[in-house]
Amino acid sequence: MKLAVIPGDGIGIEVIEQALRVLDAVVPGVEKTHYDLGAARWHRTGETLPDSVIDELRGQDAILLGAVGDPSVPSGVLERGLLLRLRFELDHHVNLRPAKLYPGVATPLAGEPPIDFVVVREGTEGPYAGNGGTLRKGTPHEIATEVSVNTAFGVERVVRDAFGRAQARPRKHLTLVHKTNVLTNAGDLWFRTVQAVKDEFPDVEVAYNHVDAATIYLVTDPGRYDVIVTDNLFGDILTDLAAAIAGGIGLAASGNLDVSRTNPSMFEPVHGSAPDIAGQGKADPTAAVLSVAMLLEHVGESEAARNVEAAVAADLAARDPKAPGSTAEIGERLAKAAAE
Numbered sequence: 659m660k661l662a663v664i665p666g667d668g669i670g671i672e673v674i675e676q677a678l679r680v681l682d683a684v685v686p687g688v689e690k691t692h693y694d695l696g697a698a699r700w701h702r703t704g705e706t707l708p709d710s711v712i713d714e715l716r717g718q719d720a721i722l723l724g725a726v727g728d729p730s731v732p733s734g735v736l737e738r739g740l741l742l743r744l745r746f747e748l749d750h751h752v753n754l755r756p757a758k759l760y761p762g763v764a765t766p767l768a769g770e771p772p773i774d775f776v777v778v779r780e781g782t783e784g785p786y787a788g789n790g791g792t793l794r795k796g797t798p799h800e801i802a803t804e805v806s807v808n809t810a811f812g813v814e815r816v817v818r819d820a821f822g823r824a825q826a827r828p829r830k831h832l833t834l835v836h837k838t839n840v841l842t843n844a845g846d847l848w849f850r851t852v853q854a855v856k857d858e859f860p861d862v863e864v865a866y867n868h869v870d871a872a873t874i875y876l877v878t879d880p881g882r883y884d885v886i887v888t889d890n891l892f893g894d895i896l897t898d899l900a901a902a903i904a905g906g907i908g909l910a911a912s913g914n915l916d917v918s919r920t921n922p923s924m925f926e927p928v929h930g931s932a933p934d935i936a937g938q939g940k941a942d943p944t945a946a947v948l949s950v951a952m953l954l955e956h957v958g959e960s961e962a963a964r965n966v967e968a969a970v971a972a973d974l975a976a977r978d979p980k981a982p983g984s985t986a987e988i989g990e991r992l993a994k995a996a997a998e
């Protein structure tokens with residue numbers, strides 16, 4: 659396996675070190691290429707993501723990313739110029755974000771409801787497309803737009819993917835989350851697309867929630883969800899909430915998939931570079947480790963993937979949630995357990 663590693667910034671660097679430790683413990687001999695992209699590179703050279711790097715990445719089997727973003731870099735430079743550019747250039751149209759409450763993990767929710775769903779977030783369109791601009795900047799008449807782009811092609815492929823995932827799960831339930839009552843153009847396209855693709859998946863039960871109501875149900879009744887399909891921005895917001903109810907952002911993994919497999923897919927924790935705790939050994943590397951499990955599953959190393967997930971599940975069950983250990987201690991425990 660040829661793996662590109664982009665640790666990035668802040669705790670991204672810290673958690674990737676531990677994730678690689680776990681990877682090495684279950685699949686030795688992975689050919690890794692490290693890319694020093696992120697804030698330091700930008701300060702040194704002004705580059706966010708050189709074209710030559712994108713070309714090299716296309717030849718890899720997968721990409722493991724930590725997180726990008728740093729307070730010393732203007733907001734958006736690295737987020738758009740590096741992370742989103744990777745997702746767009748490599749056509750990562752399915753952003754897969756599972757939310758699962760593992761046994762023994764504390765949730766802030768009353769009554770400890772079952773939580774086991776996956777969010778299929780569209781990854782290349784929506785308000786993220788960069789279709790906007792600023793006019794009359796700095797004047798009282800400034801106009802700033804971010805126009806959401808939703809194409810029939812883009813919506814259909816992610817909706818079809820979500821139906822496929824729902825079909826493969828025991829509950830076979832899919833919820834479209836959007837805002838059809840206000841975003842009547844994009845919402846209507848998403849809604850009609852779900853209705854049209856549904857015929858191909860007759861045993862999948864379909865529901866619809868407006869996104870504002872979905873934030874209620876995620877807190878009061880998350881057990882209702884099995885597969886959620888939604889647009890890029892709603893999916894971003896809902897998956898931080900999903901992480902919070904399922905034990906915390908330090909546990910939430912994701913995959914940015916080109917399901918056509920034309921380009922390598924990219925795996926990363928849902929969280930960011932967390933400048934508030936960076937450099938202190940406080941970051942939980944579990945999300946990065948679970949992202950490695952998703953990566954292994956994606957490249958066909960299913961047994962290794964299961965071993966990593968089992969190591970995480972056992973560690974979570976045994977952990978003292980108030981004192982889970984340092985970044986390195988957690989990584990060491992997980993690597994040891996995954997190798998057994």
Ligand code: NAD
Pocket residue numbers: 669673724725726727728729737741907908909926927928929930931932933934935940941942943945
């Ligand atoms: P964040 O996810 O970095 O942090 C939010 C909160 O969660 C912070 O209090 C942080 O300490 C905590 N946290 C995050 N990961 C944790 C972990 N593994 N263990 C324990 N606690 C953890 O979000 P933010 O503060 O909004 O953003 C910080 C920077 O990261 C910004 O520059 C943002 O653009 C960027 N960002 C990048 C990504 C990415 O690269 N995928 C994702 C989100 C945010």
Ligand code: IPM
Pocket residue numbers: 727737738741742894928930
């Ligand atoms: C995430 C992040 C990114 C997003 C940002 C950093 C571009 O929040 O991966 O969830 O909004 O997708």
Ligand code: MN
Pocket residue numbers: 894895898928
């Ligand atoms: Mn996010």
